[in-house]
Amino acid sequence: MLAMNYRGPYRVRADHKPDPVIEHPGDAIVRVTRACICGSDLHLYHGLVPDTRVGTTFGHEFVGIVEEVGSEVTKLKVGDHVLVPFNVFCGSCFFCQRELYGNCHNTNPQASAVGGIYGYSHTAGGYDGGQAEFVRVPMADVGPTVIPADLHEDDAVLLTDALPTGYQAAEMGDIAEGDTVVVFGAGPVGIFAAKSAWLMGAGRVIVVDHVEYRLDFVRRYAQCEVINFREVDDMALHIKKMTDWLGADVCIDAVGCEAAGNAMQTLTGPYTMLQAGSATVLHWCINSVRKGGNVSIVGVYGPTFNAVPIGNALNKGLTLRMNQASVKRHLPRLIEHIQAGRIDPKQIITHRVPLEEVADAYHIFSSKLDNCIKTVLIPPSARQTRAVAATALN
Numbered sequence: 001m002l003a004m005n006y007r008g009p010y011r012v013r014a015d016h017k018p019d020p021v022i023e024h025p026g027d028a029i030v031r032v033t034r035a036c037i038c039g040s041d042l043h044l045y046h047g048l049v050p051d052t053r054v055g056t057t058f059g060h061e062f063v064g065i066v067e068e069v070g071s072e073v074t075k076l077k078v079g080d081h082v083l084v085p086f087n088v089f090c091g092s093c094f095f096c097q098r099e100l101y102g103n104c105h106n107t108n109p110q111a112s113a114v115g116g117i118y119g120y121s122h123t124a125g126g127y128d129g130g131q132a133e134f135v136r137v138p139m140a141d142v143g144p145t146v147i148p149a150d151l152h153e154d155d156a157v158l159l160t161d162a163l164p165t166g167y168q169a170a171e172m173g174d175i176a177e178g179d180t181v182v183v184f185g186a187g188p189v190g191i192f193a194a195k196s197a198w199l200m201g202a203g204r205v206i207v208v209d210h211v212e213y214r215l216d217f218v219r220r221y222a223q224c225e226v227i228n229f230r231e232v233d234d235m236a237l238h239i240k241k242m243t244d245w246l247g248a249d250v251c252i253d254a255v256g257c258e259a260a261g262n263a264m265q266t267l268t269g270p271y272t273m274l275q276a277g278s279a280t281v282l283h284w285c286i287n288s289v290r291k292g293g294n295v296s297i298v299g300v301y302g303p304t305f306n307a308v309p310i311g312n313a314l315n316k317g318l319t320l321r322m323n324q325a326s327v328k329r330h331l332p333r334l335i336e337h338i339q340a341g342r343i344d345p346k347q348i349i350t351h352r353v354p355l356e357e358v359a360d361a362y363h364i365f366s367s368k369l370d371n372c373i374k375t376v377l378i379p380p381s382a383r384q385t386r387a388v389a390a391t392a393l394n
């Protein structure tokens, strides 16, 4: 099959690899019809995630058709059209029972924190991802969800990570009616966090970034205020000026470890790796939120030390919440929001690229060229099938 193949930092290409096979009776093989590139894939692409092995295939946001099922699979059948949450999870451990699917205890023996994630290095379990023609889906009765007939495939693929992660970011902010919510990051997750904040009753939503075309998009899409941080001297002071000197009620970090905006953080983080990433947005969140406010973190960070102003968080009496999203938990409500027209996820897709051109796709997304917000890769096998089936979805 054709698959994205990681060759080292900033080097990926489309290669022929062996087709995946059923390794356990609970597995399924899914023929991928769409796979997104995620902002967090860029942390892998930039070589910042430990134990990212050459030869592996990324991709934790994919949908497709069930091609084959193992003997123990009872809920999926060949031909089902499924969306597959980015979490690989068992559904039955202590954590899964509490709907903490991102923290499954059984799918990632390499770590005691995060559970398994498709295509996200051996730090997240070593599962090959879906930027390929086929992918092995373990515990196939647990994760995949059959896509409702009236749900567009482009919306479905955004339900595998970006939308539920943005939604959970807003949920963890515990937004009260009328709250002022500041979202740092105007990538897909930040865009969806801003949109979700309104659905949860926010009275004011402000999005901060420095990429002008993304700010333009989110201003229109989420009808929010925007700030270009390059035009602001002191972020916390600026937010306080906008909020009667109190600070925001809720701040959301949808950026993570590669934040720009502070030279010292960038130098000690991504450049020299003296800390596990640039903590600029954590500073902005903790210092811009009001006393007693909530900070919600979904941007990805490395496991160890970051220079975070935890004393400020203590003295301000903040509530800090963070996690990888538990995608499956949010699906019923989010599918309802999409079907009711309250949110139209597919509008964020700017690029549709044949899988063969995966190297260009990563470059364009990483360098923020061509007004890129979200890229969908289409494998060659999916394109052939689409032509033959004339697809009910379009």
Ligand SMILES: [Zn+2]
Pocket (backbone or CB within 6 Å): 038, 039, 040, 041, 060, 061, 086, 161, 162
């Ligand atoms: Zn993702």
Ligand SMILES: [Zn+2]
Pocket (backbone or CB within 6 Å): 089, 090, 091, 092, 093, 094, 095, 096, 097, 103, 104, 105, 106, 107
């Ligand atoms: Zn589990």
